Amino acid sequence: MGMFESILLTIATAATPLLIAAIGELVVERSGVLNLGVEGMMVIGAVCGFVAAALTGSPWIGVVAGILAGAAFSLLFAFLTLSIATNQVATGLSLTLLGLGLSSMIGESFVGSAGVKMPSLYIPYLSDLPLVGRLIFGQDPFFYMSLALVAGVAWFLFRSRTGLTLRAIGDSHTSAHALGIPVIRYRYLAVLFGGACAGLAGAQLSLVYTPQWVENMTAGRGWIALALVVFASWRPLRVLAGAYLFGAVTIGQLHAQALGLGIPSQLLSALPYLATIVVLVLISRNRRLTIMNTPASLGRAFVPER
Amino acid sequence: MKKLLIGLAAALAVTVSVPAAFAQDKTKACFLYIGSKTDGGWTQAHDIGRQMVDTELGDKVETVFVENVPEGPDAERAIERLARSGCAIIFTTSFGFMDQTVAVAAKFPDVKFEHATGYKTAPNLAVYNSRFYEGRYIQGQIAAKMSKVGVAGYIASFPIPEVVMGINAFVLGAQTVNPDFKLKVVWANTWFDAGKEADAAKVLIDQGVDIITQHTDSTGPMQVAAERGIMAFGQASDMIAAGPKTQLTAIVDTWGPYYVKRIKAVMDGSWKSENIWDGLKDGILTMAPYTNMPDDVKAMAMETEAKIKSGELKPFTGPIMKQDGTEWLKAGESADDGVLSGLNFYVAGVDDKLPQ
Missing domain, CATH: 3.40.50.2300 (Response regulator)
Structure with a gap:
């Protein structure tokens, strides 16, 4: 395996959890709900995925457990913000705090125990092709799931009738309600989808990235996923680009350090964030485009009039 | 969650410390951790040290710890709460807790403080490190x-x-x-x-x-x-x-024997502020x-x-x-x-x- 190939593989592993969590949150925000609890749902997915895989020995059961745990945890958020219309920002933040605490409790006896690593795909001949073999045919299942999710969400939002309805709800829940669209039901499903994605992203961390459980192992990746959604101005393909840009800068700066180029490491470590800010500034220069893409009802509680 | 726990601990401690005669039976030794006590590395090593204190000194001591405390202003609040809750000695176990420990130590001259890996001392603040x-x-x-x-x-x-x-x-x-x-x-x-x-x-x-x-x-x-x-x-x-x-x-990192020694010193009144830098030969x-x-x-x-x-x-x-x-x-x-x-x-x- 050449160095170039190996660098790309490392970038893919770093970008995948961000991409999965961000694409889920994108759907949630397109429906007009702002769930700041991505970090919490992700860490719950990480711990449940790890525990299930460790107990059964099967990484796939870990994947299912991660998805279900993330979705179940997001149900709490959905109930609070949608059924009893609590403040979305405050509820999302407490979901993160609760997730971090709860995950340490669940995982306490599993710290340091041997993890189960999700094996990478291997297709005879194809995976051994020079240069592209490992990249296209030899990665872990999460990588393929992340790409499928992007394609699926892009199709759903912009090519399907249900997706159009979802976006309409995100732009004006009152108008959608007046048209007889079940706003709350749509939003429940969107939030559950977001939770499932965050849980899947968490499971990637504890089954592929570093197959172990340590407290707070998400280390802020949920927040980066949230930033990526804004960065992408709520467009699925831009989330893909953003996640890989972030991954590339993160890994690239480590390489620059190891090469001993003499650039201050603090500056290099800040690069991924600086790059995010620069792109955000560039995007927001076009006000019309920004307004067009931002779900107009984002973060506003909806209480149907009876 | 964590802050809630600290708050609860502080509230409980205030109620418990009212009957002073009873409280003095045990020496309360407190620990502030930057990470989780099961991180598999730095903080776990300190917690193993704390557990050794429990085993060696038994009923004579009560150990309390607060984990996952970020460096910065939160740390100062956490240290101060520990100091108010009746801790006789407080170990703050990260370099970044230095200034916060110094600040709280100045406010509580009767409580002994020990800061790991730092270099600022005071009459009631010792520093300890390992080579x-x-x-x-x-x-x-x-x-x-x-x-x-x-x-x-x-x-x-x-x-x-x-x-x-x-x-x-x-x-x-x-x-x-x-x-x-x-x-x-x-x-x-x-x-x-x-x-x-x-x-x-x-x-x-x-x-x-x-x-x-x-x-x-x-x-x-x-x-x-x-x-x-x-x-x-x-x-x-x-x-x-x-x-x-x-x-x-x-x-x-083998902090246990050091913690036992220092807590014993608090009990018999021989504790002094020192700048301790032990290595392989001391078993730290x-x-x-x-x-x-x-x-x-x-x-x-x-x-x-x-x-x-x-x-x-x-x-x-x-x-x-x-x-x-x-x-x-x-x-x-x-x-x-x-x-x-x-x-x-x-x-x-x-x-x-x-x-x-």
Whole structure:
């Protein structure tokens, strides 16, 4: 395996959890709900995925457990913000705090125990092709799931009738309600989808990235996923680009350090964030485009009039 | 959640401490942790020390800990709450708790404070540290023996003297075996992020190093090394579980005996503010079993360990050149503790520019 190939593989592993969590949150925000609890749902997915895989020995059961745990945890958020219309920002933040605490409790006896690593795909001949073999045919299942999710969400939002309805709800829940669209039901499903994605992203961390459980192992990746959604101005393909840009800068700066180029490491470590800010500034220069893409009802509680 | 727990603990402590006569039966010893007590590294080592206090002193002591306290203003509140809750002695176990510990110590002259790895003292504030660099010197020697390419990768946290000291000691140790030994350094700018630390390990291995060593606290790098069949050293705790076939040894922080000694001193009134810097010979630092290496390398490591313990060998003894080619220590001259604890330059052989 050449160095170039190996660098790309490392970038893919770093970008995948961000991409999965961000694409889920994108759907949630397109429906007009702002769930700041991505970090919490992700860490719950990480711990449940790890525990299930460790107990059964099967990484796939870990994947299912991660998805279900993330979705179940997001149900709490959905109930609070949608059924009893609590403040979305405050509820999302407490979901993160609760997730971090709860995950340490669940995982306490599993710290340091041997993890189960999700094996990478291997297709005879194809995976051994020079240069592209490992990249296209030899990665872990999460990588393929992340790409499928992007394609699926892009199709759903912009090519399907249900997706159009979802976006309409995100732009004006009152108008959608007046048209007889079940706003709350749509939003429940969107939030559950977001939770499932965050849980899947968490499971990637504890089954592929570093197959172990340590407290707070998400280390802020949920927040980066949230930033990526804004960065992408709520467009699925831009989330893909953003996640890989972030991954590339993160890994690239480590390489620059190891090469001993003499650039201050603090500056290099800040690069991924600086790059995010620069792109955000560039995007927001076009006000019309920004307004067009931002779900107009984002973060506003909806209480149907009876 | 965490803040809620601290708040609850403080509230409970206030109610409990009203009957003062009863409270004095037990000495309350408190610990402030930066990470989780099960992090597998730094904080876990401190918590094992705390558990030793419980076993050794039994009913005479009550230990309390607060974990996952971020460095910064939160730490000051957490320390102050502990001080108000009737702790007789408070150990704050991260470099970044330094100024907060100093501030709270000034407000509570009757409470004893001990800050790990710092350098600011007060009449009721002692500092304690371990000569981790002694262990890293041994690791450097092992690395130079085991490496085929003559280059090791070092995952570092923050450019503070303690970390710079470790990097220098590692290189100096390696150069006693292979004068051309090189070290690549990657700064993760975090103490604990398993994913990022693992990325750093992958990057270093991709760039051709065949030994990994870390001064960050998770087992992420050890796991990557194990996966790729690269030899590695554990940090703060024995990480053999993460690399059963690839861990060569680990620096194991052994704080327990020190904590027992200091808490006993509080009980009998002999506690004094001191600046303690113990090493291998005092048992505050131990080496995990030397594994996955040939017998001659093991014998060399054990011999070096014995020489450091007896005081015959001091890792920072000249002739040592700085990275920029100027002379630091003349032949036979040893660096004094004052210089070491403010170390801010590399010795020759480090392939990195020190962030300032």
